[in-house]
Amino acid sequence: MKLPPVDYEAPKTVSEALELLTEHQDEASMLAGGQSLIPLLALRLARPAVLIDINGLSELAGVSADDGWVRIGAMTREYVAEESALIADAVPLLAAALPLIGHEAIRSRGTVGGSLAHADPAAELPAVARALDAEFVVRSASGERVIPAADWFEGYLTTSRRVDELLVEVRVPAAGPGTGISFQEVARRHGDFAIVGLAVSLTISGGVIGDARLAFAGLSDVPVRAGDAEDLLAGERPSAELFEEAARRATEDLDPPADLHGSPEYRKKVATALVRRGLRAAVDNAGERQ
Numbered sequence: 002m003k004l005p006p007v008d009y010e011a012p013k014t015v016s017e018a019l020e021l022l023t024e025h026q027d028e029a030s031m032l033a034g035g036q037s038l039i040p041l042l043a044l045r046l047a048r049p050a051v052l053i054d055i056n057g058l059s060e061l062a063g064v065s066a067d068d069g070w071v072r073i074g075a076m077t078r079e080y081v082a083e084e085s086a087l088i089a090d091a092v093p094l095l096a097a098a099l100p101l102i103g104h105e106a107i108r109s110r111g112t113v114g115g116s117l118a119h120a121d122p123a124a125e126l127p128a129v130a131r132a133l134d135a136e137f138v139v140r141s142a143s144g145e146r147v148i149p150a151a152d153w154f155e156g157y158l159t160t161s162r163r164v165d166e167l168l169v170e171v172r173v174p175a176a177g178p179g180t181g182i183s184f185q186e187v188a189r190r191h192g193d194f195a196i197v198g199l200a201v202s203l204t205i206s207g208g209v210i211g212d213a214r215l216a217f218a219g220l221s222d223v224p225v226r227a228g229d230a231e232d233l234l235a236g237e238r239p240s241a242e243l244f245e246e247a248a249r250r251a252t253e254d255l256d257p258p259a260d261l262h263g264s265p266e267y268r269k270k271v272a273t274a275l276v277r278r279g280l281r282a283a284v285d286n287a288g289e290r291q
């Protein structure tokens with residue numbers, strides 16, 4: 002299907018991109034990897050007047066670490082993040098989730114920033130960002146601000162980014178000693194969006210769970226933290242009974258959507274199984290990081 006007519010701009014610097022955004026505001030869409038935007042344009046589900054191609058902004062690509070945080074530039078390709086030794090070591094939950102996104106061809110173009118700005122509630126990276134309390138750095142012509150993940154995802158494909166702001170970086174806290182992680186998902190085929198996904202990160206010290214974080218994908222219009230289950234797990238010794246109760250608490254108040262991939266009841270049942278499975282896996286690999 003052909004794209005609708007649209008003006009095209011290709012800024013060479015972030016400042017040029019911000020000038021264009023200031024000028025065009027909500028008439029503009031940023032073209033990053035194009036893996037979500039181009040299909041939306043082809044299907045006429047998005048009708049921007051101007052495409053601002055940000056692929057020339059090499060200053061927005063790259064992964065670095067400082068002060069306990071890992072910084073990922075918005076234009077870092079998903080496959081580059083997947084291959085990053087720094088991410089594998091310091092953000093193992095992200096490393097576990099990245100290979101589950103689509104297929105290699107999609108990840109070779111798709112960007113970390115594009116996935117998080119697109120904010121598909123069934124996508125893997127938003128659930129990881131929510132579980133780890135990532136921070137989003139956005140820049141406009143008038144300055145920069147940092148938005149916590151809890152405030153970033155506002156609704157279906159909607160974030161708290163203003164129309165004149167560019168997402169420039171996402172910051173994720175580096176995993177500490179005793180961290181165990183797991184990304185679980187059920188999809189119809191490998192590479193499909195998750196029907197239900199679950200990001201788990203926890204710490205174990207002296208055989209006891211410390212910080213526990215669980216965030217679901219595919220159960221609401223935004224990624225959902227399972228706060229009641231997290232509170233239950235903190236300070237307890239891992240056991241099958243504990244995980245069973247955590248799964249019950251994590252899912253009891255959920256009201257998942259119905260679509261052709263699954264009923265709300267099916268999604269809740271899958272979510273319950275994923276909590277048990279994810280907690281077991283995370284506890285098992287927590288011992289590897291001391």
Ligand SMILES: Cc1cc2nc3c(=O)[nH]c(=O)nc-3n(C[C@H](O)[C@H](O)[C@H](O)COP(=O)(O)OP(=O)(O)OC[C@H]3O[C@@H](n4cnc5c(N)ncnc54)[C@H](O)[C@@H]3O)c2cc1C
Nearest residue numbers: 031033034035036037038103111112115116118124168193
């Ligand atoms: C067949 C197929 C299967 C897929 N399967 C999955 C999957 O299983 N899981 C998954 O998570 N994703 C999946 N994807 C989507 C893929 O991960 C995309 O790469 C991602 O959602 C969007 O990233 P992008 O860089 O391509 O962004 P684009 O498509 O270029 O942009 C997406 C949106 O974000 C905005 N945007 C992009 N970058 C910025 C920025 N820096 N600042 C502000 N706004 C910005 C754009 O304007 C646009 O509105 C799939 C895609 C395809 C085609």
